[in-house]
Amino acid sequence: MNELKKSAAAFSKAKKFMPGGVNSPVRSYSSVDCNPPFISHARGSHIYDIDGNNFIDYVGSWGPMILGHANEKVVDALKKSVERGTSYGAPTELETELAELVQKIFPSMEVMRMVNSGTEATMSAIRVARGFTGRSKIVKFIGCYHGHSDSLLVNAGSGAATFGVPSSPGVTANTAQDTIAIPFNDVDAVKKIFAECGEKIAAVIVEPVAGNMGLVLPKENFLPTLREVTKKFGALLIFDEVMCGFRVALGGAQEKYKIKPDLTCLGKIIGGGLPCATYGGSAEIMRNVSPDGKIYQAGTLSGNPLAMTAGIETLKILLDTPNFTEKLTQKTSRLVDGLKEQAKISGVAVQIPQAGSMFGIFFSEREITNYDDACAANQEKFKRWFKSMLEQGIYLAPSQFETLFVSIAHTDEDISKTIDAASTAFTA
Ligand code: KE4
Secondary structure, eight states: OOOOHHHHHHHHHHTTTSGGGSSSGGGGOGGGTSOOOOEEEEEBTEEEETTSOEEEESSGGGTTOTTOBTOHHHHHHHHHHHTTOSOOSSOOHHHHHHHHHHHHHOTTOSEEEEESSHHHHHHHHHHHHHHHHOOOEEEEEETOOOOSOGGGOSSOOHHHHHTTOSSOTTSOHHHHTTEEEEETTOHHHHHHHHHHHGGGEEEEEEOSSBOSSSOBOOOTTHHHHHHHHHHHHTOEEEEEOTTTTTTSSTTHHHHHTTOOOSEEEEOGGGGTTSSOEEEEEOHHHHTTBTTTSSBOOOOTTTTOHHHHHHHHHHHHHHHHSTTHHHHHHHHHHHHHHHHHHHHHHHTOOOBOOEETTEEOOBOOSSOOOSHHHHHHSOHHHHHHHHHHHHHTTEEOOSSTTSOEEOOTTOOHHHHHHHHHHHHHHTTO
16 A cells, blocks of 8 residues: 555645544544545545555445446436536426435335435434424434434444544533433333333434444344334334445335334435435325425425436436345355455454445454444454555445445455455454
């Protein structure tokens, strides 16, 4: 790997203008004590930095790049779209076209609203749940991350966990008191909290397959219990599928586990790499959103033509490519099986969970079922693994509290190279 000279200079200049030199904390690499490569461009499964390094990319912009970077059809469609203007602040048929495609894949979303980020989607879904039920309390799970809105930055995962501040300063006590955080996969804790104050709970929001404490799969009875208990007490069940949507199954966790949530949040992939997300659910609930109803939510760039275009092209490919999800899951399994084999040969205790085209890695003897388990994993070993893989040209998330992603553009050669690099990295 070429020395990150230009990136180091770019990083020091960036720090003059932006906190930590970045526009999202986890990109700063400060948790792995090294400077981040500054990116010049990306194509397919590879990402290239300004020092001439070429990496096999398993971050994929934190999930959106399921087709790989700069997909030809998406880029061609964007080139045509950008010449027609970049934003109108007025309705277009593109928004309806994307909504129709989303509904085809997520039929529980009878009515939906386009927004610009996963944070906006979950923040809005929480507001709708509170407005619809007239209740205030929200239940979330420790280590799950739903973006950075105040109500949800309590015991959060992702960067909040990475930097050891799961509950952010600036979130007032009054706000935090309406958010109840309990352990993921803890069915008894769910039943207990509803027995105590179920009639005050507006909604439970969950990453049905958790990707922000590292990848943590739901135990068999966890999601069915959430569905049963929320129904019993008249609370809404919100599936935050911003990350796992389209990946654990084309129709997300709700298809894989056959659970129909009341509201769903999607993001990342539906914008094909442009800022786009959505929240939606039954017409009965969503018709309460302005201007049909009184629950207000708005956005200057919501449904903008460029993001709609990229999203439409992306979802069309997902729908039109025979067995897309199965093929991508098999590709991911080849990688995960190879990594597990290398760890075994190296005599290193690792957990490498997989869910569709998502996978994670923990340096731990025991299965990871919640945030406490994730915190107990060996982060020093993770750091050495991460740095060794980066030096060998493998671009991974710089935190074990993140999930990794395979795209349809990853080749067998990419997979083999990654497995080979792991044989060195496991003993770093
Ligand atoms: P955004 O506001 O970052 O678009 O989405 C927030 C969000 C909501 N829900 C889930 C399940 C998510 O994973 C996310 C964002 N994911 C992180 C990666 N762990 C984004 C990366 C970052 O913060 O830079």
